[in-house]
């Protein structure tokens with residue numbers, strides 16, 4: 001392959017990544033600037049002094065995610081780590097599904113895909129409905145005093161997905177607060193590497209004990225079925241099952257919880273659009289896709305490393321070079337979405353990148369969509385008149401976390 005064309009290389013010092021936001025509900029303006037410059041890939045400098053390619057356009061992000069020339073193996077030398085916490089996670093030797101490449105990835109993914117097939121996800125609806133109804137009903141029955149407020153994050157966004165994933169996996173609900181706290185630390189972009197590793201180790205020890213108990217007496221829940229159908233016939237080892245359980249427990253609640261908070265915020269800020277959905281409930285599934293597009297909860301996007309020389313959008317990426325995919329930028333790409341900076345709950349933007357794409361596309365997406373649809377419908381019906389109890393400027397956003405969102409959402413209705 002030829003050398004990188006000088007026309008596409010920025011000779012200036014690469015800009016730092018991640019870039020700061022100006023407005024909490026929009027991605028960093030520097031990303032839009034890079035898209036406008038028309039350069040498909042840009043060199044950026046990371047916190048540890050290393051550099052990587054940053055991809056900001058929808059089409060090229062999809063190209064990378066669908067290309068077999070990229071690996072997700074974070075232990076490869078030169079794999080880009082966007083934050084200190086990402087580096088701490090990458091330093092641990094766990095064989096997470098998200099960081100496996102084929103054929104190992106294909107084997108584990110195939111085993112798990114059965115548990116997230118449409119029939120299985122449809123059977124999860126009563127669990128999701130019950131968790132959402134119970135929490136929303138409790139709120140509806142005890143509205144705040146006229147000058148008071150309720151924190152929707154604490155009362156709904158955090159407990160709802162955590163309760164659901166506990167029920168699905170077969171993890172006792174009384175242990176929910178323990179793993180919620182440990183996940184919070186594990187996903188914190190500013191926690192020290194020691195804290196991140198300790199949080200993962202605690203989750204591992206807890207689930208190791210739980211799985212050993214379940215192995216003696218498996219119930220008809222996701223982990224019980226994996227014990228009977230996969231562990232006992234030797235398709236999965238105990239260690240592999242433990243890693244799957246840990247991933248599902250973490251992936252299954254942190255991202256969804258943050259989306260629930262952002263959905264509450266969006267309804268409170270756009271009462272006209274909430275009214276439109278109340279009158280046209282058939283728009284709710286599309287509205288959830290648009291909310292996923294607009295908010296892009298994966299704060300720093302996805303990372304990959306090239307395993308072969310490959311051209312992306314005309315730019316040569318050499319084997320061994322790291323690539324960062326700014327999903328929040330791709331979701332606001334004017335070439336992929338009309339008026340991308342507008343939240344339009346009637347548009348149904350299912351081509352968003354929030355669940356990733358390609359072989360690692362979010363396995364839990366059907367469950368996440370179900371949860372978000374149920375919670376959105378419940379909020380519209382039971383808390384009409386939802387509004388912020390403080391100005392938006394006073395809200396604290398999760399700039400430092402791997403998953404973006406709002407820390408607390410004081411509301412009235």
Ligand code: HEM
Pocket residue numbers: 072097098099109165247248251252253255256259297298302303353354355356357359360361362363364365367368
């Ligand atoms: C709004 C909620 C969610 C968002 C935004 C989200 C986002 C993502 C993204 C972007 C990926 C791809 C990672 C990569 O390519 O490197 C992913 C993978 C994954 N997600 Fe989700 N997720 C959500 C909810 C869930 C839920 C509820 C579960 C499970 C119960 C789940 C389980 C997984 C698993 C197992 C993978 C790894 C798939 C693989 O590597 O093949 N996610 N998720």
